[in-house]
Amino acid sequence: MRIGLWVGVPLLWAALLVLGDLWLFGTPAHPVFLRIEIELAKTLSAAGMFAAALSFRRGDYLRRAWILSAMCMVFLLLRDVFLIPWFEKLALPIDTIRGMLVVLANASLVWGTFLLARAWKVAGLELPGTRASRHLVFAAAVVWTLLIAGPAIVSNFQTLLRGDPEGLVGMASSIGDVAALILIAPLLFTALALRGGSLSLPWWLLTASMVGWLFYDATLEMLPYLGASPHAVRLTSEFFRALGCLFGMSAGLAQTRVVRAAGRPSG
Amino acid sequence: MPIHEDMQKALESYLGHHNAINAIKTFSQRTVGKAPEALTREDVPHLLDALRPMLNTLVGQDTARRILDDIRRKVLA
Numbered sequence: 211m212r213i214g215l216w217v218g219v220p221l222l223w224a225a226l227l228v229l230g231d232l233w234l235f236g237t238p239a240h241p242v243f244l245r246i247e248i249e250l251a252k253t254l255s256a257a258g259m260f261a262a263a264l265s266f267r268r269g270d271y272l273r274r275a276w277i278l279s280a281m282c283m284v285f286l287l288l289r290d291v292f293l294i295p296w297f298e299k300l301a302l303p304i305d306t307i308r309g310m311l312v313v314l315a316n317a318s319l320v321w322g323t324f325l326l327a328r329a330w331k332v333a334g335l336e337l338p339g340t341r342a343s344r345h346l347v348f349a350a351a352v353v354w355t356l357l358i359a360g361p362a363i364v365s366n367f368q369t370l371l372r373g374d375p376e377g378l379v380g381m382a383s384s385i386g387d388v389a390a391l392i393l394i395a396p397l398l399f400t401a402l403a404l405r406g407g408s409l410s411l412p413w414w415l416l417t418a419s420m421v422g423w424l425f426y427d428a429t430l431e432m433l434p435y436l437g438a439s440p441h442a443v444r445l446t447s448e449f450f451r452a453l454g455c456l457f458g459m460s461a462g463l464a465q466t467r468v469v470r471a472a473g474r475p476s477g
Numbered sequence: 478m479p480i481h482e483d484m485q486k487a488l489e490s491y492l493g494h495h496n497a498i499n500a501i502k503t504f505s506q507r508t509v510g511k512a513p514e515a516l517t518r519e520d521v522p523h524l525l526d527a528l529r530p531m532l533n534t535l536v537g538q539d540t541a542r543r544i545l546d547d548i549r550r551k552v553l554a
Contacts, residue, residue, distance in 0.1 A: 270537040333534035335492075336499045407493035409535055472491055473540035 216415055216464050220422075220456030223251070227452050231445050244448065249290060251455035256283035258462030262412070265469040271325070271332055276462060278322030283455070285315035309379035316386025324389075326416060327396035330403060337399045344399060351395040358428045359388045387427055394420045408468050415461035422454030480521065480552060481505065481513035487548040488528075491536070504528060521552055 227247055234240040259280035266273035289311035291297075297304055330337060337344060362384040370377030397417045404410035429447040438446070478486075481501050488497035504527040505513045509520045516524065525545045532541035 266537040267539055271534045272537065329534060333531045334500075334503075335496055335531070336503075338495065403496055404493045405495070407489065407491045407496070409491050410493060469536050469540050472536050473543045 213411065216411065216460040217418075220418075220453055220460055223456045224449050224452040228445065228449055231448070235441060244444075248448070248451070249287065251452050252283045252287050252290075255455040255458040255462075256280045256287065258459030259283070260462070262462035262465035265466040272329060272465070275322050275325035275329070276465065278318045278325065279458070280322075280462070282315045282319035282322065283458075285311045285318060289315065305376070309375065312379050313382045316383055316390075320386050320389045323393045323397075323420070327393040327400070330396065330400045335400065335403045338402045339399075344395075347399070348392075348395040352392050355388050355391040355394075355424065358424065358431055359384050359391065361431055362427070363388070387423070391420060391424050391427070394424065408472065411468060412461045412465040415457050415464050419454050419457035419461055422450050422452075422457055426450040426454055479514065480516045480518065483552045484516075484521070484524065484548060485513075487551055491532075491544065500528060500531065518553060521549065525549055 230243055230247070231240070234243050259276050263273050263276035263280060266276070289308050292304055292308050292311070339347075363381055366377045366380030366384055368377070370381060394417060397413055397420060401410050401413035401417055404413060426447050429443060429450060433443045433446060485497045485501050488500060491497075492500060501513050501524070504524055505511050505516055505520070508523050508527040509516070511520065525548060529541055529545060532544055535541075536544065
């Protein structure tokens with residue numbers, strides 16, 4: 211199986227995003243370019259994960275995990291539909307609908323990632339390293355994630371205290387990010403446990419996707435404090451969002467490929 | 478080649494070296510109460526049944542069944 215393809219496509223996509231952004235920045239086409247790129251990346255991510263779900267049959271453990279992960283992207287795409295200005299003209303509680311969709315997306319992400327992250331335990335795999343070293347890595351993931359996404363929880367809580375319901379949505383989103391990103395550690399350990407076997411590939415790619423999302427949050431939270439321009443912050447965060455989405459697609463497609471290839475009798 | 482090495486080799490392509498060895502060791506002791514080196518042809522079906530839940534989780538029931546059938550064919554050939 212060509213690993214380069216699974217890794218190369220997300221990297222190429224992210225590189226083309228940067229080139230397109232630098233080329234179009236300052237023109238009327240720039241926001242359109244970014245919006246199309248974001249929606250395409252989310253759609254590809256959802257499609258890859260749904261493909262993974264369909265490679266399992268009803269009742270299989272990982273089917274539900276992949277469906278929930280894909281549903282996160284579907285809810286975010288639906289939220290984006292409600293960003294179209296036309297919806298503002300309708301007598302609908304647009305902000306509430308958008309907020310609910312973000313909450314649903316985060317709930318799906320956390321539940322799906324949780325199921326993926328504990329697959330090793332359900333399967334009875336032995337993780338590499340000592341128990342102490344695993345706890346150390348997990349603790350590092352918790353600290354790193356809280357450092358990155360923690361301030362957003364506090365600022366959203368302050369917004370909520372001021373009586374703005376947007377704070378509740380923001381808090382749900384930040385808590386969801388923290389919960390899902392902490393699970394990078396078990397995903398990485400699952401990949402390491404299966405190293406050398408064909409089943410490890412989706413777990414490596416899933417880990418890469420979560421790292422992409424971690425850096426997406428990190429750039430949004432930290433770059434402004436480092437004096438980066440709004441354009442630099444936006445471009446860097448979109449770069450990592452693209453990696454998060456496209457590695458998610460790759461993970462889903464790799465899972466599909468691995469399950470199908472494993473099901474073929476050899477020799 | 479001894480039976481346990483045959484099974485390890487077959488599982489290795491999916492689970493990797495570390496977990497293939499560990500799975501055979503754990504399940505041969507738990508299921509038939511033997512060390513991997515003492516496995517006989519009669520033990521193979523019991524061991525494959527014991528491996529089923531692990532593979533069901535990782536690749537789904539249909540693929541797990543095909544993998545186990547494939548290993549059974551190779552080891553008992």
